[in-house]
Amino acid sequence: MPVPVERGKHTxxxxxxxxxxxxxxxxxxxxLAPGEKLRDPELEEWLGISRTPIREALARLEVAxxxxxxxxxxxxxxxxxxxxxxxxxxxxxxxxALAVRTAVPLMGERDFEEMERANRQFAxxxxxxxxxxxxxxxxxFHRVAVVASENDVIGQVxxxxxxxxxxxxxxxxxxxxxxxxxxxxxxxxxxxRQGDADAAAEATERNWQTLSRLAAECKEADxxxxxxx
Numbered sequence: 001m002p003v004p005v006e007r008g009k010h011t012x013x014x015x016x017x018x019x020x021x022x023x024x025x026x027x028x029x030x031x032l033a034p035g036e037k038l039r040d041p042e043l044e045e046w047l048g049i050s051r052t053p054i055r056e057a058l059a060r061l062e063v064a065x066x067x068x069x070x071x072x073x074x075x076x077x078x079x080x081x082x083x084x085x086x087x088x089x090x091x092x093x094x095x096x097a098l099a100v101r102t103a104v105p106l107m108g109e110r111d112f113e114e115m116e117r118a119n120r121q122f123a124x125x126x127x128x129x130x131x132x133x134x135x136x137x138x139x140x141f142h143r144v145a146v147v148a149s150e151n152d153v154i155g156q157v158x159x160x161x162x163x164x165x166x167x168x169x170x171x172x173x174x175x176x177x178x179x180x181x182x183x184x185x186x187x188x189x190x191x192x193r194q195g196d197a198d199a200a201a202e203a204t205e206r207n208w209q210t211l212s213r214l215a216a217e218c219k220e221a222d223x224x225x226x227x228x229x
Contacts, residue, residue, distance in 0.1 A: 015049050019057035022047060027066045027077055028166045029132060034079040038067065064163040080167055085211070088161040093208035095154050095161075096142055097201040100188070103148035104197035112193055114144045119185040126179055134173040135166060141185055145192075145204070168211055181207060 023043070026032045043054050058075055061067045065084055069075040078084075103111075118141035125133035146155050184207040191200035 015053035016056040019047055019049060019053050020060050023057055023061060024064070024066060024163055027061075028135075028163065028170050030170065032077050034077050036077045038075045038077065064160055066163050084164055085168055088164040089208065089211050091161045092158060092165055093205045095157050096145070096208055097205040099146045099149040099151065099154050100192065100204045101197045101201035102151060103145040104192050104195060104200055106150065107145070107148050107192055111144050111148050112189055115141055115185070115189050115192070118144070119182060119189070122185065123182045126173065126182070131170050131173040134178065135169055138169070138173070138181070165211060181210065
């Protein structure tokens with residue numbers, strides 16, 4: 001077959017993905033605060049990679065709403081805006097509910113055990129005040145149904161909207177108010193085990209809608225100050 005002219009495509013893709021994850025996580029945990037300028041030379045030094053994969057990662061982060069680029073001027077970390085969070089939260093809640101509704105007839109005991117394990121790790125992380133570990137465990141919990149749904153489009157949509165929500169979740173998972181999610185997760189698991197797809201989907205949507213309360217309570221300036229502290 002004809003061999004494409006392009007060389008090293010997979011290597012560059014890997015670097016781009018690694019840069020995306022590193023910058024994304026730094027924004028989510030507040031290391032890179034809202035309004036902070038992202039300069040290529042500083043990012044190159046920090047990440048130890050060239051400008052091309054960094055620019056590709058920044059383009060992806062802009063689609064996710066985490067950075068804002070002014071062509072020919074600068075790239076800055078986006079502020080946490082109530083409307084953007086509200087929009088992302090609505091889509092995420094609907095997508096996770098769809099994933100669960102679709103997945104329940106396809107799920108087995110191994111899936112339920114994975115959800116239980118992730119929820120135990122989530123509870124432990126909250127007890128330790130480890131917001132980043134709590135977010136990882138929460139992601140693993142919800143990922144079980146997304147994978148089991150066998151619908152790749154759901155995962156693609158969630159990849160786009162979830163990063164904005166994770167910034168808010170980092171604040172929530174740093175406090176004890178997030179402990180209500182432990183019981184909500186347990187309810188979701190039990191409903192999935194019972195094979196009640198509709199009830200499990202509704203419980204999942206309620207779980208994701210808890211973020212809307214925090215979004216409504218926090219003004220943009222307050223969130224920005226908290227992220228910097």
